[in-house]
Amino acid sequence: MRGFDCACGEYIQAENDEKLFQQMRSHADQEHKDQFSDAQLQSMRNQSAYDVREEGGDQPLI
Numbered sequence: 001m002r003g004f005d006c007a008c009g010e011y012i013q014a015e016n017d018e019k020l021f022q023q024m025r026s027h028a029d030q031e032h033k034d035q036f037s038d039a040q041l042q043s044m045r046n047q048s049a050y051d052v053r054e055e056g057g058d059q060p061l062i
């Protein structure tokens with residue numbers, strides 16, 4: 001899982017970077033209307049997203 005902490009304090013999590021970006025896009029559209037372009041969000045994700053270990057979730061990768 002990948003996690004991202006928005007500047008507003010919202011925690012966003014998704015299973016990979018691509019989905020994380022989609023979550024960030026949808027959060028930004030709701031909470032930060034017209035503040036962030038796709039390129040800005042991608043850049044924020046690339047700089048600030050981090051790996052999240054799921055608690056107790058030992059899911060097989062295959």
Ligand SMILES: [Zn+2]
Nearest residue numbers: 006008010031
């Ligand atoms: Zn936010």
